[in-house]
Amino acid sequence: MSSRRATPFIRHAEDWRAVALFGAYRCLVAFGLVTTALLSTDAPAFETAMPTLFGLGCLIYLAECVLAMVAALIRLPALRVQIVVAVAVDVVFFTGLTYASAGVAGGFGMLLIAPLSAAGMLLPGRLAGLLTAGAVIAILGQEALRSLRLPGTQAESMQAGILGALLFFTVLVSHWLARRIRSSEALAAERATEIRDLAELNRRIIRQMQMGAIVVDAQRRIQLINDAALELLTLASPVPQDQTLTSITPELDQALTRWQQQPRETVEVVHAGGHVLLPTFSRLDRAHASSILIFIEDALRQSEQAQQLKLVSIGRLTASIAHEIRNPLGAISHAGQLLAESDAIGPDEQRLLDIVHRHSRRIDSIIASVLGLSRRSGGGRETINLGPWLDNAIEDYCQQHAQAPQFTTCGVGHPIEIQFDPAHLRQILFNLWDNSQRHGRRDLTVLRITLTAHDNRYGLLCLDIADNGPGLEPAIASRIMEPFFTTAHDGTGLGLYIARELCEANGAQLAPVTRPGGACFRIIFAHTPGHLPNPQHAATAHPPGT
Numbered sequence: 001m002s003s004r005r006a007t008p009f010i011r012h013a014e015d016w017r018a019v020a021l022f023g024a025y026r027c028l029v030a031f032g033l034v035t036t037a038l039l040s041t042d043a044p045a046f047e048t049a050m051p052t053l054f055g056l057g058c059l060i061y062l063a064e065c066v067l068a069m070v071a072a073l074i075r076l077p078a079l080r081v082q083i084v085v086a087v088a089v090d091v092v093f094f095t096g097l098t099y100a101s102a103g104v105a106g107g108f109g110m111l112l113i114a115p116l117s118a119a120g121m122l123l124p125g126r127l128a129g130l131l132t133a134g135a136v137i138a139i140l141g142q143e144a145l146r147s148l149r150l151p152g153t154q155a156e157s158m159q160a161g162i163l164g165a166l167l168f169f170t171v172l173v174s175h176w177l178a179r180r181i182r183s184s185e186a187l188a189a190e191r192a193t194e195i196r197d198l199a200e201l202n203r204r205i206i207r208q209m210q211m212g213a214i215v216v217d218a219q220r221r222i223q224l225i226n227d228a229a230l231e232l233l234t235l236a237s238p239v240p241q242d243q244t245l246t247s248i249t250p251e252l253d254q255a256l257t258r259w260q261q262q263p264r265e266t267v268e269v270v271h272a273g274g275h276v277l278l279p280t281f282s283r284l285d286r287a288h289a290s291s292i293l294i295f296i297e298d299a300l301r302q303s304e305q306a307q308q309l310k311l312v313s314i315g316r317l318t319a320s321i322a323h324e325i326r327n328p329l330g331a332i333s334h335a336g337q338l339l340a341e342s343d344a345i346g347p348d349e350q351r352l353l354d355i356v357h358r359h360s361r362r363i364d365s366i367i368a369s370v371l372g373l374s375r376r377s378g379g380g381r382e383t384i385n386l387g388p389w390l391d392n393a394i395e396d397y398c399q400q401h402a403q404a405p406q407f408t409t410c411g412v413g414h415p416i417e418i419q420f421d422p423a424h425l426r427q428i429l430f431n432l433w434d435n436s437q438r439h440g441r442r443d444l445t446v447l448r449i450t451l452t453a454h455d456n457r458y459g460l461l462c463l464d465i466a467d468n469g470p471g472l473e474p475a476i477a478s479r480i481m482e483p484f485f486t487t488a489h490d491g492t493g494l495g496l497y498i499a500r501e502l503c504e505a506n507g508a509q510l511a512p513v514t515r516p517g518g519a520c521f522r523i524i525f526a527h528t529p530g531h532l533p534n535p536q537h538a539a540t541a542h543p544p545g546t
Contacts, residue, residue: 015122016075019082022118023069026086029111030062033097050100057100061093083122087131090115095138103146104159109139113170120174132171136164212277212296215284220245220253223291232296234273255279256292269299276300322367329367333360380421381506386463387412390451393426397433405436405467406446411453418461418525424502428510431495432465432521440469440519456524464513466520472512480512 037055068086071077090112097108112135119128139160147155203224206213212229216222222243230237233249246253251272258268259281270277276299284291336356339345345353390409398404433449440447452464472480481496496510503510507526512519 015079016072018118018122019079020069020072022083022086022115022122023065023072025114026065026090027062027069030058030065033058034062054097054100057093057096061089064089080123083119084127084131087115087119087123088134091131091135091138095135095142098139099142099146103143103153104139104156104163109160109163112139112167116167116171117174120171121178125175128171128175132167135167139163212294214245214252214294214296216245216256216292216294218290220256222248229296232273232275232277232298234275249273252277252279252294252296256281256294270296278302326364326367329360329363333357333364336360380423381419382422384418384420384422384425386416386418386453387414389422389425393429397430401437403437405433406448408448408450409452410450412451416453416461420506420508420525421502424506428499428502428523429465431499435495436465436467436469436519440467461525463523463525464520465523466513466515467518469518471515471517472519474514481510 037058068082068089071082094108094111097111098104098106101108116128116132116135119131123131140157143155143157143160146153206224206226209226209228212232213224213226214222214229215224222239222245225235225239227237229235230239233252235248239248244253245256249272251270255268255270256279263281268279270279278297278299280295280297282293282295284293333356336353340350340353340357387409390412394407394409398407436447436449448468450464450466452466454462454464456462481500500510503523509524511522511524513522
C-alpha cells in the first residue's frame, strides 16, 4: 500500500492517449461552435448579447485547441502542464461564452463538465479541486457581472449555484473512479508480475527435476518438456512447440493411447530412447481432458535406488544382529580360554578347543567388519602428502609382518597432496596388501608389490597396487568386490567390499584392473585443487623387512 501512495499520480502512457482524446474532443467542440456561428449569420443559433465577442472567442478557442492537439501528439510540454492549461482555457472560454450569451440559462456552462471531469481523472485531487473552484467562482461572477453591466437582466444565482454543485460532484466522482481504476490497474499489474514470476519458477523447477515431465494437449502436441525428459528420450533441445508426441517417441504415444482406452494404476514399462522407462499419466483438467501430464522415470535408476534402500536396511539389521552376537560370542571365547587352562584337558579336547578358538576369532572378525560398514563416514579427511605417507605406511606394515613383501613405489617422487581420511587409507592399503600376501605367494620366493601413482585421461590421480602373483581369474574378477564373496575357506568376503565403501566415503573409487602377470587394484582419488599431471619418476624400492 505504501508503494502505491509513493507512485506519482500521472505515470502511465495511457494518460497521453487520454490527453490526445481530450484534445480531439476540444477540437470537435470548437469546430462545431465556429461552424454554427458562421452558418447562422441570418438567424443566429445561439442567443448572444455580444455576437462579435462570441464569434471572435470561438475562432481563438479553435486555434488554441489545434495547438494543444499538436502539443499532445508531440508530448511537449509536460503532460500535467498541458492538462492544466487546457482546462484553464476551457474555464475561461466557456465562462466567456456564458457571459456573452444568455448566461447560465444559455447552457454553455454545461460544457465545463467534460474538461473538469478530465481534470478530475488526470490530475491530483487538490489541483482538480482548485480548477473546479475557479470555474464555479467564474460562473457565479459572470452572473453578477451580467446583472450589473447588462440592463434588464437578472442574475440566475440559483441556477449558477446548482451548476457549481454539479461541477464539484462530477469532479469528485471522476476523481474517485480514476483512483479506483488506477488502484485496480496497479493491483492487476502486481498480480500479473507475481503470476509471471510463479510461472517462471515453475518452469525452472520442472526443468531441474530429476524425473522427466511432458505436457501434451488434446492433439498430443508438446506444450512442455523438461531437460530430464529430453535426456531420457535422447532428444535434442529445444523441441519445437508444434512437435507431436508421436513424432518424438512413438512408443510413449502408444502407451498413452492404451492408457486413455483403459486407465489403470499399474505402471507399464516402455522402451524408448535407449532406456527402459516407467511412464505415469494424469489429466490436468479432469472436466475437459484438455492436457495430459506425463512423468517418466528410468526403470534402471529406480531399481538401483530401491536396491540401495534395501541394502541400507539390510546393513542396519545386520549391524544390530552382529552387535547382539558379539556379547554371547565373548562369553563363549572366555569360557573356552578358562577351559583350556584346566589340567584335565587331553589332546583330543585341546584340539576341539582350538577349533572353538579359531572359529570364535573368525566370527569376531566378521562382526568387526560388519560393524565397520556403519563407520564409513568421510568426515575425517585430511591433506596427505602421498609419497612420505606411503613410506611410513609401508614401514609400519613391514614391522607387523615377519614375511613382508618387497614394496616398490613409483611416481611419488614429487609432492602429491590428496584429501583422504588417513585411517581409512591405511585400512584400505593394508587390506589389499593382506590379500596379496594370502593369494599371491603361490610358488613365489619373493612377493613384490608395486605402488604406482599416475593420472588417468580425465586428469584424476590414480594409485595402482599391483603384485607379481598369479592374478585374478576372469570368472571371479567381476564378483570380487561383492560382499561375502571369497575364495578362501577362512575368509569373510568383506575385506574388498569394505575397502570399496571406505573409498567411496572419501570421494574416491576402488576397482580391479585387468592386466597380465599379477593382480592389480586401482584407487581413483577425487579431484584435488592445484593437482598437476605427474611426470615420470624413478622407482623407489623397499626391501622386505625394512
